Amino acid sequence: MTLTARDIAEITRLLEDSSFDELELEIDGLKIHLRRGGAPVSRNGAREGLTPLAAPQPAAPIAAKAGAGGSVRAAQPVDPALTEVRAPLLGTFYRAPKPGAPPFVDVGASVEPDTVIGIIEVMKLMNAVRAGTRGVVREIRARDGTLVEYGETLLLVDARESH
């Protein structure tokens, strides 16, 4: 098995939420050493940022040979009753009009075909993404501030629950 950048982020979060201070992981010759950053850690102390140590630069190695090429959306099956709202172009996906602002939509929100559900930025150019369908948002798949590919599923809408 192999690690993606997303896996590393997930592992980092697991450590962050755990009661451990350090984690060492070796998979397929790739060694990751994670430690809570800052001064000597006190179990009871405030939680501080995590510093990945031995992860190769830049970021972490990306999807491995064996499973490479597989698209993001292929990895997660979709309930056939749900409608996928897909990225109309490649770029950085934002859920909110600006940092700190409430998201355009959240799980449970009702959307109309022309409801803006997010923004995709391509080289400083902001493109509004519309739902294109009517229903209730059941799941948000794309993470805020990350690269989405053309055609990648951003969120899932349940048309049966249309209000």
Added chain:
Amino acid sequence: MTIRRILVANRGEIAARIVRTCDKLGIETVLAASEADRDSLPARLATRTVCIGPAHPTASYLKPELQVQAALGTDCDAVHPGYGFLAERAVFARLCEQNGITFIGPTSEQLAIAGDKLAARAAAASVDVPVAPGGEAPSREVARELAARIGMPLLVKAAGGGGGRGMQRVERAEDLDAALDLAAAEAGAAFGDARVYLERFVARARHVEVQVLGDGAGNIVHLGERDCSVQRRYQKIIEETPAPGLAAGLRSRLHDAALRFAGRLRYRGAGTVEFLVDAHRDEFYFLEMNARIQVEHPITELVSGVDIVAAQIAIASGNGLRLVRGEAWRDGCAIECRINAEDPARDFAPSPGTVRSVRWPDGEGIRVDTHIESGARVPPFYDSLLGKIIAHGRDRAQALTRLRAAISVTRIDGIHTNLGLHAEILTDPEFNSGGVDTGYLERLLGKRPARAAVAHHG
């Protein structure tokens, strides 16, 4: 600067070719693929694939901002543009430069000069590299005067063209005005630049080009020449190195001219300086510089022992030409056949579809660069190149023998290809004697109907 992750902004055989060298160098690759290429061989070879847009290249491969965004979003520190698409677009190189991404190729200024065929002509002339008689034709009056001095036949060429595109051949003086109008209109539409110029048409010329590598600091080396005279409608079909039957003096003058031209630009990266050679008159003319890796680069690699993609990456990393100088110069001859998805029975119209099964050749001295496997789709949106079969031998005769055998065992089912044409050329006595001119293939094809008729009755 160390390059750790490269965005491959291309598709097809060259994308697969770039990924292979990156693998060897321990560099990760992100393939920027259109929707039609998500399941292609390069997509499976690359460390990761991102889908940058729909199948049509104007909405995907030809969009500089999507490519740069994809590179930024996947933490790539460099972009390899391959050939075609954005490879020679100064605006793309500049966008990479502005966003802190290393463009594996020349500077945007060098691309602008090489891309402006009039500027390139002027640069050539300034370092005593001969150019064909001609010049800019800003008006009909200037053009007529110029044409009278050049003589007929001549070519009307687009300043923004190149690679055989945007050219009109004029046989008679009375056809000049019409050709000028047509060329200017086409050039404006195709290249966004309506400037045209005239150049003498050199009949019975050979197309010989010189592979150069520059470090961007004024050091230039050449890796010998390639003869690409077997062409159909200015598109190369077979290339070989060394150019057969060139006098030693002419050969080294070509090499020197290429070094002078690239030196004038303080060229950075891999490039090719193209010439028209009139072997009988012992003369040559500068044609243009291709500021990128060429389709036919493997023949140079087999004879020189230099991995040109690795050399490009080394230069882009700031390591200059050290790797190149360390390589041993191998010898011999290498010949390449471009295998295209096209239908010889329908005037070589593109033949897209699904490759039911394919068998590529192997064996001593044989190299195949391809992205096509059994079951591969050949989309109608892109060029028709399926792969390149390249043979290396200690001399031309051995390379030809190997190549003929390789072509004869190659099987591609499900789509039409030009394999039969290659088999025909490789056994043709004129090609075998070496040194054909650029009109050779059209003459060979012109003979075919008669021959077919004879065969039919016999």
